[in-house]
Amino acid sequence: MTSTRATLIQVAERAGVSLASTSRALHGTGASKAMVERVRAAAAELGYSADAIGRSLRLKKTSQIAFAVADIGNPVYVEIMRGIHEVLAPHGYRVVVMSTGDTAASTAELMRSLHGGFVDGMIVIPLRTDDELIEQIGQAPVPVVVIGRAMSDRGISSVSTDSAAGIGAAVQHVVSLGRRRIGFLNGPLDTTPGSSRQRGFDEAVSAKDFTAGTAVEVAADFTVAAGIEAARKLLDRPQRPDAIVAANDLLAIGAIRAARERGLSVPRDVAVTGMDDTELGQVFLPRLTSVSLGSAERGRAAARLMLGLTEDADAPAQQISVGTELFVRESTQDSAMDQKGEDAE
Amino acid sequence: MTSTRATLIQVAERAGVSLASTSRALHGTGASKAMVERVRAAAAELGYSADAIGRSLRLKKTSQIAFAVADIGNPVYVEIMRGIHEVLAPHGYRVVVMSTGDTAASTAELMRSLHGGFVDGMIVIPLRTDDELIEQIGQAPVPVVVIGRAMSDRGISSVSTDSAAGIGAAVQHVVSLGRRRIGFLNGPLDTTPGSSRQRGFDEAVSAKDFTAGTAVEVAADFTVAAGIEAARKLLDRPQRPDAIVAANDLLAIGAIRAARERGLSVPRDVAVTGMDDTELGQVFLPRLTSVSLGSAERGRAAARLMLGLTEDADAPAQQISVGTELFVRESTQDSAMDQKGEDAE
DNA sequence: GTGAAAGCGCTAACAC
DNA sequence: GTGTTAGCGCTTTCAC
Numbered sequence: 001m002t003s004t005r006a007t008l009i010q011v012a013e014r015a016g017v018s019l020a021s022t023s024r025a026l027h028g029t030g031a032s033k034a035m036v037e038r039v040r041a042a043a044a045e046l047g048y049s050a051d052a053i054g055r056s057l058r059l060k061k062t063s064q065i066a067f068a069v070a071d072i073g074n075p076v077y078v079e080i081m082r083g084i085h086e087v088l089a090p091h092g093y094r095v096v097v098m099s100t101g102d103t104a105a106s107t108a109e110l111m112r113s114l115h116g117g118f119v120d121g122m123i124v125i126p127l128r129t130d131d132e133l134i135e136q137i138g139q140a141p142v143p144v145v146v147i148g149r150a151m152s153d154r155g156i157s158s159v160s161t162d163s164a165a166g167i168g169a170a171v172q173h174v175v176s177l178g179r180r181r182i183g184f185l186n187g188p189l190d191t192t193p194g195s196s197r198q199r200g201f202d203e204a205v206s207a208k209d210f211t212a213g214t215a216v217e218v219a220a221d222f223t224v225a226a227g228i229e230a231a232r233k234l235l236d237r238p239q240r241p242d243a244i245v246a247a248n249d250l251l252a253i254g255a256i257r258a259a260r261e262r263g264l265s266v267p268r269d270v271a272v273t274g275m276d277d278t279e280l281g282q283v284f285l286p287r288l289t290s291v292s293l294g295s296a297e298r299g300r301a302a303a304r305l306m307l308g309l310t311e312d313a314d315a316p317a318q319q320i321s322v323g324t325e326l327f328v329r330e331s332t333q334d335s336a337m338d339q340k341g342e343d344a345e
Numbered sequence: 346m347t348s349t350r351a352t353l354i355q356v357a358e359r360a361g362v363s364l365a366s367t368s369r370a371l372h373g374t375g376a377s378k379a380m381v382e383r384v385r386a387a388a389a390e391l392g393y394s395a396d397a398i399g400r401s402l403r404l405k406k407t408s409q410i411a412f413a414v415a416d417i418g419n420p421v422y423v424e425i426m427r428g429i430h431e432v433l434a435p436h437g438y439r440v441v442v443m444s445t446g447d448t449a450a451s452t453a454e455l456m457r458s459l460h461g462g463f464v465d466g467m468i469v470i471p472l473r474t475d476d477e478l479i480e481q482i483g484q485a486p487v488p489v490v491v492i493g494r495a496m497s498d499r500g501i502s503s504v505s506t507d508s509a510a511g512i513g514a515a516v517q518h519v520v521s522l523g524r525r526r527i528g529f530l531n532g533p534l535d536t537t538p539g540s541s542r543q544r545g546f547d548e549a550v551s552a553k554d555f556t557a558g559t560a561v562e563v564a565a566d567f568t569v570a571a572g573i574e575a576a577r578k579l580l581d582r583p584q585r586p587d588a589i590v591a592a593n594d595l596l597a598i599g600a601i602r603a604a605r606e607r608g609l610s611v612p613r614d615v616a617v618t619g620m621d622d623t624e625l626g627q628v629f630l631p632r633l634t635s636v637s638l639g640s641a642e643r644g645r646a647a648a649r650l651m652l653g654l655t656e657d658a659d660a661p662a663q664q665i666s667v668g669t670e671l672f673v674r675e676s677t678q679d680s681a682m683d684q685k686g687e688d689a690e
Numbered sequence: 691g692t693g694a695a696a697g698c699g700c701t702a703a704c705a706c
Numbered sequence: 707g708t709g710t711t712a713g714c715g716c717t718t719t720c721a722c
Contacts, residue, residue: 005460005486007699018709023701032707049460053407054699056398057714064441064463073427073624075420082418085442094463095442096409097430115350115394117715118409118439141350224628253628260630279418283569283598285605285630352715363693368717377691399715402698462699 006046015042026050065306066122068098068110074222075278076248076295077125080147083299084123091307093120104130111136111144120310123147123302127191143309145302148192152319157309159302159320163193163275164200166291166324167245170273171204173289173326174243177333179271181213183234183241185251187222194218197247197275215241219251227254228261235262235270242270243332249274249281249290256286256331271332277325286330294322351391360387371395410651411467413443413455419567420623421593421640422470425492428644429468436652438465449475456481456489465655468492468647472536488654490647493537497664502654504647504665508538508620509545511636511669512590515618516549518634518671519588522678524616526558528579528586530596532567539563542592542620560586564596572599573606580607580615587615588677594619594626594635601631601676616677622670631675639667 012022015038025031025039027050042048056062067084069077085095096119100107107126111133114122121143126133129149137144137156144156151158171182184201187194198216205214215237219230227246231254234241244259246252252274259270266272266286274281274290281288301320308315357367360383370376370384372395387393401407412429414422430440441464445452452471456478459467466488471478474494482489482501489501496503516527529546532539543561550559560582564575572591576599579586589604591597597619604615611617611631619626619635626633646665653660 005462008701009699020701020710021708024708028701030707035707047460049457049462051699052461052463053398053401054714055701057402057698057716058700058702060714062398072430073423075423078418078420078423081442085417085444089444096439097426097442098439099430099434112394115392116397117350117394118397224624250628256630257628279569280625280628283595283602283625285601353717354715364716365694365718366692369692373717375691380691396715399698400717402700402714403716403718405698 005051006043006048007051008048011039011043011046011048014046015039062118062120063092064094064096064119065303066096066098066114066119066124068100068107068122068124070100070102070125070127072097072099075280076276076293079278079295080125080299080302083296083301084303085299086296087300087303087307098122100124100126102127104128104133108133108136111140114140114142114144117141121145121306123299123306129192143306143313145305145309147298147302149196150319150321152317155317157305157317157319159298159305159322161293161298161322162324163291163293164196164203166275166293166326167197167200167247168204169324169326170245170275170289170291171201171210173328174245174271174273174332175210175212177243177271179212179243181215181239181241181243183215183217183237183244185227185231185234185244185246185255186216186218187226187247187251188220189218191222193222194247201245213239215239219254222248222250224250224254224257227251228258229254231255231258232261235259235264240270244270244272246272246274249276249278249288252281252288252290252331253284256284256288267330267332267334273332277327282329284331289329289332290327292325292327294324298322350396351388351393352396353393356384356388356391356393359391360384407463407465408437409439409441409464410648411441411443411459411464411469413445413452413467413469415445415447415470415472417442417444420625421621421638424623424640425470425644425647428641428646429648430644431641432645432648432652443467445469445471447472449473449478453478453481456485459485459487459489462486466490466651468644468651474537488651488658490650490654492643492647494541495664495666497662500662502650502662502664504643504650504667506638506643506667507669508636508638509541509548511620511638511671512542512545512592513549514669514671515590515620515634515636516546516555518673519590519616519618519677520555520557522588522616524557524588526560526584526586526588528560528562528589530572530576530579530589530591530600531561531563532571532592532596533565534563536567538567539592546590558584560584564599567593567595569595569599569602572596573603574599576600576603577606580604580609585615589615589617591617591619594621594623594633597626597633597635597676598629601629601633612675612677612679618677622672627674629676634674634677635672637670637672639669643667 277292622637
C-alpha cells in the first residue's frame with residue numbers, strides 16, 4: 001500500500017534541471033517547450049503528483065471550502081451540498097463537511113476553528129443565530145457565506161429565500177381551493193426557519209381579504225415524528241382544520257400520517273402542503289404539494305458568492321435571494337398532475 | 346473580515362521566549378509550568394491558533410479523511426456518512442466529500458488524485474469495480490477502506506454486508522405470507538449492489554423448498570423513476586406477481602407507485618419489500634417493509650477500520666461484515682392502519 | 691528546561 | 707529561459 005510519493009526535487013534531478021524550472025514546467029508559466037516536455041516525462045516516470053500541503057503552505061490557499069450544517073442527514077442540506085459541490089468541484093475546490101451543532105454557541109465555536117486555516121472559506125447554515133455568532137462570523141479569518149437569513153446589512157454575504165412569502169403562497173393556494181380552517185404546523189420558533197415561516201403565516205392571515213379560521217401548532221423539531229405529534233393536536237381541535245400548511249416537507253408528511261390515523265382522507269378532508277420540495281415529498285403517496293425554496297440553487301448561489309470572495313475577500317458583502325415556487329400536487333388537489341403555481345417572487 | 350492570523354513566531358516574541366519553547370508549551374511536552382503559563386497568556390492575547398497547513402507539512406498528517414461516493418444525494422450514502430462523521434470527528438478528523446462518478450474508470454481516476462496528499466485516507470463506495478480499480482486501490486499512497494464488497498483477499502480493508510442473504514430473507518418473508526408469484530425488481534447488474542442482490546435472489550429461488558413462480562425485471566438505475574418503469578413491466582406480465590422484492594427502497598417505492606397506477610392495493614394485491622431501510626421508507630405510506638443493511642453501522646465500522654490504518658498503515662487488511670435485518674411493516678403486512686382504497690389517487 | 695537551526699514540499703522573486 | 711535561493715508555519719532533533 002505504501003509507495004512513497006515522489007517529490008518535486010526528485011523530478012528535477014531526474015530531468016536534470018533546476019527545481020524552479022521543474023515547478024514552472026509543471027504548473028507555472030514561462031518555460032520552453034523543450035523544458036516542459038522533459039520535465040513532464042520525468043514526472044510521469046516517477047508518478048509524480050504535486051503535494052497539496054506544500055503547495056497550500058506556499059500559496060496560502062488550501063483549495064478547500066467548508067460546508068457546515070446542524071445535521072448532514074437532513075435531505076434539504078444534502079440537496080444544498082449537491083449544489084455547492086457542483087459549482088465548486090470544477091474550480092478545484094474540495095468540500096469539507098462540518099457540523100455546527102444545534103445552538104448558536106456551538107456554531108460560534110465552529111467559526112473560531114476557522115483560525116486553524118484549513119479551509120479558504122466556509123458556507124454555513126446556522127440553525128439558530130445570536131449576536132455573538134454574527135460577530136464571530138464578521139471576524140472570521142476567511143470569507144463566510146451564510147445561507148438562511150439575509151445578513152448583508154451586517155456586512156456578511158448571504159443567500160436567502162423568502163420562505164415567509166412561500167408560506168403565504170401555500171396559504172393562498174389552500175384558500176383558493178375553498179378551504180376555510182387553515183392550520184399552520186410550524187417547527188421551533190427560535191430557529192431561523194421557524195421564525196420566518198411564522199412571520200409568513202401571520203402576515204398571510206392578517207391580510208384584509210383573509211377570512212378563514214386559523215390554528216397554529218409548533219412541533220418540537222422539523223421531523224416527521226414531531227410533525228405527527230403536533231398534527232394530532234391540530235386535528236383534534238374542535239374546529240378541525242380542512243387544510244394544514246406545514247413549515248417543511250417532513251412536518252407535512254407527519255401531518256398526513258396523523259390524518260390517516262384519524263381516518264381522514266388527504267386531500268379530501270384535509271389538504272396538506274409542505275415546504276422545501278424534497279425528493280421525499282415528490283415521491284410520497286400522495287405526492288406532496290410543496291413550496292420549493294430552490295435548495296440546489298441556494299447551494300449553487302452560495303458557492304458562486306464564495307468563489308467571488310476567494311478572489312477578493314474584502315469585496316462588499318453581497319446578498320442573493322433565491323425565488324420560491326409552489327408545486328401543486330396530490331396532497332392538495334385530487335389527481336393533480338404536477339403543475340406549477342406562480343412564482344412567489 | 347480579514348484579521349491577519351497570528352503566527353507562532355509572534356507568540357514567541359510576545360512571550361519573550363524561543364520558538365521551540367513556544368511550540369512545546371502549546372502542543373508538545375517537556376516545558377516548565379511557568380513557561381506554559383507564559384506562552385498560553387501570549388497566545389491568548391494574540392488570539393493565536395495553530396496553522397493547520399504548517400502543522401500538516403511538518404507532521405505529514407492532514408487530519409482529513411476523504412469519503413467518496415457516486416452520488417452524495419443518495420440517502421443511503423448520507424446515512425453512511427453520518428456514521429463516518431460520528432466516529433471520525435471526535436478524533437479530530439475532518440471529512441472531505443468527493444465524487445467517484447459512475448464508472449470504475451472515474452473511480453480509479455479519483456484514487457490517483459490521492460497522490461496529492463490532501464487526506465490521510467479514503468473511505469470509498471465504488472458503484473462499479475474492475476481489475477484496474479482494484480489495482481489502483483491496492484497501490485494507493487494512503488490507507489483505503491472500501492465499503493461494499495469484501496476485498497480483504499486482495500489485501501484491501503473492507504466493510505461488507507450480506508445483501509444476498511438480505512434478499513433471501515425478503516423472499517422468504519413474502520413466501521411465508523403465502524405469496525406465490527415473486528417478482529424481483531433489481532437495479533443495473535453491472536453494479537456491485539446489483540450483482541450481489543441478483544445472486545441473492547437466484548440462490549433463494551433455487552432452494553429445494555421454493556415452489557413459487559418468479560419474474561425478474563432490471564431497472565435502468567436505483568431510482569424511483571426507473572423503479573416505476575420497470576415495475577410496470579413486472580405488473581403487466583400475464584402472471585402478475587403478488588409480491589415484489591425490490592433491490593432498494595427507492596425501487597420499492599417505484600413499485601408501489603406502479604401498483605397504484607393499476608389500481609392494485611399494497612399489500613393486499615401486491616406485497617412490496619425494499620432494502621436499505623431508509624428513513625424515506627420508514628415514513629412512506631404504506632410504511633415500507635425493508636431489509637436493513639446497517640448503513641450507519643457500516644459507516645462507523647469503516648471509520649474505525651480507518652482509524653486503525655492511520656496508526657499502522659501496513660497492518661494486515663481487515664474485513665468487517667455488518668449484519669442485515671428485516672423490518673416488517675405495512676407494505677407486506679396489513680396492519681391496523683392500512684389503506685382501504687382511500688388513497689389520494 | 692530552554693534555545694538555535696534544520697527542513698517538511700512547494701513557488702516566486704531575483705539574478706543571470 | 708533558466709538557475710539560485712528565500713521562506714510559507716510548524717515541529718523536532720541537537721546542543722547547552
